[in-house]
Amino acid sequence: MTEVSDREPPRRRxxxxxxxxxxxxxxxxxxGARPARGPAGPRPGAPKVIRxxxxxxxxxxxxxxxxxxxxxxxxxxxxxQAVDASTYAGKAEQNRYVGQVLAAERGEITDRNGVALATxxxxxxxxxxxxxxxxxxxxxxxxxxxxxxxxxxILGTDQEALVKKLRPENEALRYVKLAGRxxxxxxxxxxxxxxxxAKKAEHDDSTVNVLAGVFSVPxxxxxxxxxxxxxxxxxxxxxxxxxxxxxxxxxxxxxxGEDGKIRYAQSGGRLVPTAxxxxxxxxxxGSDIELTIHRDIQWAAQNAISEQVEKxxxxxxxxxxxxxxxxxxxxxxxxxxxxxxxxSEADPGALGNAAVQDAFxxxxxAKVLSMAAVLEENVATxxxxxVVPNRLHRGxxxxxxxxxxPTWYLTLNGVLxxxxxxxxxxxxxxxGKTQAQANKVLYDYLxxxxxxxxxxxxxxxxxxxxxxxxxxxxxxxxxxxxxGQGVSVNAMQAASVYSTIANGGVRxxxxxxxxxxxPDGRFTPAPKPERTRVVSEKxxxxxxxxxxxxxxxxxxxxxxxxxxxxxxxxxTGTANRVDPATGKYHGxxxxxxxxxxxxxxxxxxxxxxxxxxxxxxxxxxxxxxVYKQVMEFALKTLQVPPTGAAPAALPxxxxx
Numbered sequence: 001m002t003e004v005s006d007r008e009p010p011r012r013r014x015x016x017x018x019x020x021x022x023x024x025x026x027x028x029x030x031x032g033a034r035p036a037r038g039p040a041g042p043r044p045g046a047p048k049v050i051r052x053x054x055x056x057x058x059x060x061x062x063x064x065x066x067x068x069x070x071x072x073x074x075x076x077x078x079x080x081q082a083v084d085a086s087t088y089a090g091k092a093e094q095n096r097y098v099g100q101v102l103a104a105e106r107g108e109i110t111d112r113n114g115v116a117l118a119t120x121x122x123x124x125x126x127x128x129x130x131x132x133x134x135x136x137x138x139x140x141x142x143x144x145x146x147x148x149x150x151x152x153x154i155l156g157t158d159q160e161a162l163v164k165k166l167r168p169e170n171e172a173l174r175y176v177k178l179a180g181r182x183x184x185x186x187x188x189x190x191x192x193x194x195x196x197x198a199k200k201a202e203h204d205d206s207t208v209n210v211l212a213g214v215f216s217v218p219x220x221x222x223x224x225x226x227x228x229x230x231x232x233x234x235x236x237x238x239x240x241x242x243x244x245x246x247x248x249x250x251x252x253x254x255x256x257g258e259d260g261k262i263r264y265a266q267s268g269g270r271l272v273p274t275a276x277x278x279x280x281x282x283x284x285x286g287s288d289i290e291l292t293i294h295r296d297i298q299w300a301a302q303n304a305i306s307e308q309v310e311k312x313x314x315x316x317x318x319x320x321x322x323x324x325x326x327x328x329x330x331x332x333x334x335x336x337x338x339x340x341x342x343x344s345e346a347d348p349g350a351l352g353n354a355a356v357q358d359a360f361x362x363x364x365x366a367k368v369l370s371m372a373a374v375l376e377e378n379v380a381t382x383x384x385x386x387v388v389p390n391r392l393h394r395g396x397x398x399x400x401x402x403x404x405x406p407t408w409y410l411t412l413n414g415v416l417x418x419x420x421x422x423x424x425x426x427x428x429x430x431x432g433k434t435q436a437q438a439n440k441v442l443y444d445y446l447x448x449x450x451x452x453x454x455x456x457x458x459x460x461x462x463x464x465x466x467x468x469x470x471x472x473x474x475x476x477x478x479x480x481x482x483x484g485q486g487v488s489v490n491a492m493q494a495a496s497v498y499s500t501i502a503n504g505g506v507r508x509x510x511x512x513x514x515x516x517x518x519p520d521g522r523f524t525p526a527p528k529p530e531r532t533r534v535v536s537e538k539x540x541x542x543x544x545x546x547x548x549x550x551x552x553x554x555x556x557x558x559x560x561x562x563x564x565x566x567x568x569x570x571x572t573g574t575a576n577r578v579d580p581a582t583g584k585y586h587g588x589x590x591x592x593x594x595x596x597x598x599x600x601x602x603x604x605x606x607x608x609x610x611x612x613x614x615x616x617x618x619x620x621x622x623x624x625x626v627y628k629q630v631m632e633f634a635l636k637t638l639q640v641p642p643t644g645a646a647p648a649a650l651p652x653x654x655x656x
Contacts, residue, residue, distance in 0.1 A: 100127075100175065103219040104257030107286035109234060109247060111295040112328075112514055116225055118234050118248070118340075123221035124187040126155060126179045132213030133166050146210040154189050155179040178214070180239055181221040190214060222248075228337040230298050232353035233291070233512065235460075236340035246353060247289065247512070249460045254516060257286035288517040292328035297321055300633040302333035304626045305607065309335040312612035312622055315587075318355035319626060320495040321634055322604040324595055327499065327508030327529050329457075330603070330634065332356075332492075356455065356462040359488040360610070363575025363619070364419045364557075365593045366484030368543060369497060370428045371416055373445040375539045379430040382413040382546055382650050392422045395475035399425060402574065414652035417549040417556045419572060421483040428482040439470040439478055446487070448534045449500060449507065455492040456509030456529060465489040484575055495606035498593045501547075502569075502601030505540035507532045544569045548598050549650055556652075560624030561592060563632055565642035569601075570594025570627065572620035577611055587611035592623035596631055597643040605631045 103125075109118035133143040144166035152159040157179055165176045179186075190211065197209040222237040235246020243252035260283035301319040309317040321331035334354050338346035374380045388408040392399045401421050408420065415423030432438035446452065452467030466488035468477070477486040492510055500507040509529035517523045535543075547569035550558040557572040573591035578584070590612055595604040607623040607630070616622055634640075 100217055100262050102260035102262055102283045104259050104283035105220055105285040107255045107288045109289045111291055111293045115295045117230055118224050120220040121223050123181040123219050124216040125177055125219050126182055127177050127215050127217055129174050129213045130166055130168050130176055131174055143210050187216050224340045227339045231337050231340050232334040233332050251289055255286040258284040285519045290514045292512055292514050294330045296637055297634050298331040301331040301630050304629045305333050306335040308626050313614040314609045315611040316354055317609040318491050319630055320355055320491050320606045322495050322499050324499045324502035324601045324604050327510050329510055329512050355491040356459050359463045359465050359490055360589050361485050361575045362489050362494050363484040363573035365571050365573035365591050367424050368571055369446055369449055370424050370482045372535050372543055373442050374427050375542055376535045377431055380412050380427055384412040385654050386410050386415050386423045386426055388420050388423045394479045397476055409654050409656050411651050411654055413546045413549055413650040416546050417553050417652050419557050424483045425479050435478055439473055443470040449497050450493050451489055457512055463490050491606055491608050495604055498595055499604040500534055501540050501543050502595040502604055504537040505535040507534050544598050545650055547571055553652055557620040558624055560620055561627045563628055566596050567598035567643045567646050568596045569598040574619045588617045590617055590619040590623050592619050592627045599643050602640050603634050
């Protein structure tokens with residue numbers, strides 16, 4: 001049996017490791033020791049192993065680079081948020097918010113009965129954001145050229161001009177107007193084209209919607225529903241929406257109102273209504289202007305003068321109709337006229353209002369002024385005898401009447417009825433002891449009647465005419481001015497003379513505007529016109545009787561102006577005409593002026609035709625019928641009752 005002991009089993013002795021040799025010594029092997037093995041060489045057929053360098057240097061380099069980048073970001077962020085915060089905030093605001101003008105609706109212009117003569121319709125300003133046409137936005141360099149090529153035919157605008165607007169010098173500009181006051185149809189065309197391009201771009205990556213940056217701003221466009229009717233009075237509105245002539249220019253501020261402003265946040269050219277910071281100042285509409293014009297009477301006057309100008313192959317003509325009691329102008333017609341809706345086709349020479357802008361020598365219609373002075377100064381009466389020779393020598397001139405005749409034995413009334421130049425010179429010569437004194441007296445009356453001054457209408461471009469001081473009158477003018485040559489007027493001034501006589505010798509400044517209606521709907525009447533006593537009521541009534549002789553007497557020059565049932569007072573005129581192109585006398589100015597009913601005046605009509613070249617050129621022959629046509633229509637329209645029987649006629653001649 002094996003003996004068991006409680007002692008631990010003997011441990012196995014492990015030989016101690018050999019001590020390493022000291023540096024610089026060589027350990028020699030002992031007796032019986034095995035020779036040391038060298039490094040094992042690669043086994044035949046084993047793959048080669050590539051040992052990599054340490055990664056720590058590379059990691060350190062990357063760490064340093066990232067640190068520098070992050071540091072740069074931190075510095076830049078500090079600059080943006082702290083140092084230059086306000087500057088960048090301002091730029092952000094500028095780029096985010098866009099401001100536009102809200103055009104005010106222009107007021108209407110109506111006649112005295114509220115009939116629209118000038119109104120406004122919905123329109124659009126075609127605008128663009130030039131920054132949306134930049135190469136980095138469209139990824140092409142010719143965006144403006146492509147857009148301009150598409151828009152030019154629709155807008156009727158030059159293509160190169162559009163390109164310049166879409167590529168402005170200021171690259172930060174975000175709003176340009178491509179075309180103003182376009183019709184809704186034009187904007188609809190552009191919208192359809194934008195939709196088509198956008199749809200095509202969705203399915204074709206090579207296609208770009210070059211019209212994406214084109215937008216519209218609602219506005220209004222001026223429209224004249226009666227085309228040429230009263231165009232000379234109304235004027236027109238230019239492409240910028242400003243009055244360019246006539247009442248549109250004269251009362252532009254009242255008609256235009258006040259534009260508003262809107263400032264809104266936008267994204268991609270679209271309004272962001274929920275964004276803060278948006279502001280809006282509403283536009284204030286313009287006031288409506290009510291004229292004194294009566295549309296139907298204006299039509300009758302324009303139709304009559306247009307027909308006669310065409311028939312006479314004349315340069316132009318004008319007719320004025322005025323209410324003698326109030327000074328209100330009921331019609332002011334010009335021929336030829338123009339259509340303010342289409343100024344591109346208008347004759348430049350027909351633009352404006354020739355009835356107040358033309359200065360011309362009135363001729364014999366001005367003889368009523370000389371007769372007024374003679375009667376008011378009590379140097380003669382309608383029955384005063386005036387012996388009229390065939391020729392009259394004064395100064396260095398020999399004066400004559402329009403026809404050769406034997407010596408006439410006329411009354412002062414006959415001088416006016418037969419329109420004698422010589423008789424008028426003789427009558428006005430009695431106004432002073434000397435010719436110089438007579439000239440001064442006559443000049444004062446001409447000024448009182450309104451010659452040499454603006455009529456009071458305040459109309460743009462109105463001429464004052466020409467009335468030189470009497471001490472500068474030439475030898476010729478001293479004797480021609482009494483019969484209407486050597487002095488110039490406009491048609492409104494001449495019509496006002498006859499209205500003054502019709503109104504009992506009181507001149508009322510003519511008016512074209514009755515009042516205005518503001519945005520609140522309240523009507524404000526125009527200021528009352530100035531009234532001035534020129535001659536006595538007795539003188540005015542005497543002149544009216546004498547003017548009846550011009551129309552009623554068989555030897556009078558105005559028989560073609562007779563109107564059955566009405567007493568008519570009038571005067572013819574045929575004057576040498578100064579050609580505005582040469583400054584020399586060429587052709588004639590034909591005219592007729594008068595009022596009716598003569599016993600209870602209500603309406604004045606004044607007609608002028610310049611340079612008639614076919615048929616007669618005498619005022620009584622070509623303007624008398626126009627006067628009759630317009631006066632008859634006006635009397636009927638205003639329901640003026642016929643007058644009673646005329647008193648006994650004043651004598652025209654006397655027996656020597």
